[in-house]
Amino acid sequence: MKQWLLAAGLALALIGPASADNYPSRPITLVVPLSVGGSTDVIGRLIAQGMSKQLHQTIVVENTSGAGGTIGVGRVVHATPDGYTMLIGQWGTNVATGAIYHLNFDLLKDLQPIGLIATQPFLIVARGNIPANNLKELIAWIKANPKTATEGNSGIGSPSHVSGILFQKAINSPIQMIPYRGAGESTQAIVSGQIDVLLNTPAVSMAQLKAKQVKVFAVTAPKRLATAPDIPTTDEAGLPGFYFTFWHALWVPKDTPKDVVARLNGALRGALADPEIKNRLTALAQDIFPPEEQAPEALAKFQNSEIQKWWPVIKEAGITAH
Known part of the structure; x- marks a missing residue:
């Protein structure tokens, strides 16, 4: 019996790394936390197309809208951290909502950054x-x-x-x-x-x-x-100094394996460098972040700086979900 258990344990140990090497072995879901037809949806579908080509795997776009995007973000926060559920979010869903809603998750701690896409x-x-x-x-x-x-x-x-x-x-x-x-x-x-x-x-x-x-x-x-x-x-x-731009980026649930995060980041970089995807984003007036700002660490730092900048502004303006 002990020999059988030992053999089974060895077999499982061998399966673990092999399955990671095979990622992605099935379709990936990209959650768009807003409704169909907006820029987050349009950009999400373009990125899904580009990353699918890089990963040689289907990426299914799922619109989960409501409550300023917090429902869709929460869906990804609570998903299995295996790389098969991603989020395309933006300034509103991943910065502003934290100052406006009482969230049951932390925008910085409960999601793992993949990379910045573009600003507009x-x-x-x-x-x-x-x-x-x-x-x-x-x-x-x-x-x-x-x-x-x-x-x-x-x-x-x-x-x-x-x-x-x-x-x-x-x-x-x-x-x-x-x-x-x-x-x-x-x-x-x-x-x-x-x-x-x-x-x-x-x-x-x-x-x-x-x-x-x-x-x-x-x-x-x-x-x-x-x-x-x-x-x-x-x-x-006639309205000097009134500027407002906002950005899009990708995240996965926290605790997603590092090699999977690296694979997804590489696929995002590849998609953003793909001439077809790049041209289509540019045609939509998207300013693609340069390669040195596309790393997961760069997104983490950027998102944190945006929260520090905008939460006081939002709270001072008295913007609430009520």
């Missing part, structure tokens, strides 16, 4: 039939309609929510905030004219602009977009 600015967008033709006219219209002007966002704690509050403070005028489950839904609302204003990403707004379904007044960055050079910056349009 917002566009200040309005419904297509709004009676304003530039940012100064839009601000004047909002101030003339303080009780009826509406601004959509992608959910409480999302980048569009926090930046929307900061936009109201910058123009010194209130706007009724209307939260949606993601940028896909808030984009549909601005296109259909259900809301007046939205801070939205180039990744999801450029198609509506080209189709003349919305008006775009400015980019929230100090320089114009290479993909849309006709859109002025906030400095040029």
